[in-house]
Amino acid sequence: MSVERVHRLSCAVDAAAPAGALYTLVADTAPWPLFLRDAVHVERLDFDGTTDRYMQWAIVDGELRRSLWRRTLDPDQRRIGFREERPDDPVAAAGGSWSVTELAPGWSRLTLEQDLTVSGGRGAEAERVLASAEERGRAVLHGLRTAAESWRRLDELLLSFEDSVRIEGPVEPVYEFLYGVDSWPGRVAHVVEAEVTEDRPGVQRTRLVNLAEDGSSYTTEGVRVCFPAAGRIVFKRTRPHPLLAAHAGEWSLEPDAAGVTVVCRHDVLLDERAVERVLGPGADLARARRSVREVLGREARATLGPVPQSAGDTVRALRSV
Template sequence: MSGERVQHTSYSVDVAAPAGVVYALLADTTQWPLFVPPSIHVERLDFDGTSDRFGMWATAGGTVTSWVSRRSLDPARRTIDFHQEVPAPPATAMGGRWEVDELAGGRARLTLHHRFATAPGDAAGARWLAEATDANSHAELEQLKRTAEQWTALDGLLLSFEDSVRVEGPPELVYDFLYRVADWPAHLPEITRAHVTEDRTGVQLLTLDTRAADGTTDTSESVRVCLPHAGRIVYKRTRTPRLLAAHTGEWSVDPDETGVTAVATHRVLLRAEDIEPVLGAGADLAQARDHVRRSLGGASTRVLHLARRHAETAVPTLSARR
């Protein structure tokens, strides 16, 4: 880091949950998009229990950035050291440590240390990076605290499911329909507006207006990471309805010898305090899980059927070619 502007930061928060619970939330990076607000998607590349390497897409300072990180986990000491292999600009180096200390009364202290650098003379970059790191660190610690403190109920608040549709058509056309989300209002009457920006190839910022059965309109905002060579689009809703504390998902197109399977996957963290305000007095967690399963699954299945029609009707029949 010779000649670079090296900065160090440290943030701590006390958590009303056992230290082991807090550490477990940190250790599983695949769940971070549900538990860590800036995280959009984590693509695990290698993991052997103590060494973790993954690709990360995250928001920082109002933009979406990505990098590859390595982590060294020490479960006995409850520490995780990390560094970015190729830092996201304007950083020229980024690393740090998570620490979880056990406190009395079944509580824990979670601490996040950062050390980062920018190029010499890049005062604006250094200022932006410091501000983005500060904002993200506070958001991460606050949501991790909130999630960990629900640890006795967390299994019930987490929901994961998928739906699939079989397609007799080219996988490229299925993917094309899923990618061209700006066109969805022409096919789905409940979607009244879809605004997409893609300033960085493969990273879409989506604002979607959806009309409910009672005539009200819900506006959601998402970041979508498009991986065409893998036939996948992963996303996270950055603006969610009241019942959902977090919602991530994936569209995938899986070809085989006889056709294509199009799959919609959802992962949800429910917000317990919103169950009765949203679903009515007396509503419980089981009803909330069923409501979310039906509403999200129904909406994505309709999209899958439209993607199937798009792919199958675009393929000329043998008689038509003659």
């Protein structure tokens, strides 16, 4: 009988940030898609003040993977233990801990400890799994360090907002239109080209060429995860608007007896280095925030403009909420 071996990995990074700021970024998983390159969407399922569970959709080895995690948070010790509840084969078990140590005022160290058990123990498959886990771990450390070192300006760099539109008609054609990104060119005013591939049903990779108000164009690329039964489409733009370092969000449909309210939420991280390049000399973060709010809000509302026509007589009217 073979004995499964537990593999242990450890890596750390030092950040020019207070330990409390760094710990907060690790503890709050909701904004991770804005800070971590491969994270697409994170949903907290429950939290009792000490233990939480969350589902994460992330790009792992080129494919979108869903994983379920349980964590135990200890803010006094700045330590978080975690374990994956149902790891994918060939990983039989995966867990570890995050810990934050204060090195000096304004300096802290983030350490990631991982333990993995790979079915079959040793061999090329185990080496591949361990190499991938170490690479992802270092990428996460880098992303959290970068965010932490912007802690003084992070509130100015982050922006979240929603736009809502009320549609008097059934929910199904509205969802079908939002799902069918490849049909948008020629129907959605700012989308001039669209390429869509599906890794599997409900998981889309998109490439859009968008028209700006000044007549120039810019390209965005993204990943979308679709939940038709819940009337939701979550997304992350892996190549966002030129003013942004990261962009994630969600389309959600809220039906009632008379129609449906469509909500588009955007969560963005401004790219401070791009502000003057995109908006011109002297532009600041306040102007960048206004510009992003206007552009993305206008695009979200414009996207829903063709819904009544595309759905025919089944949709009767559309108005802003």
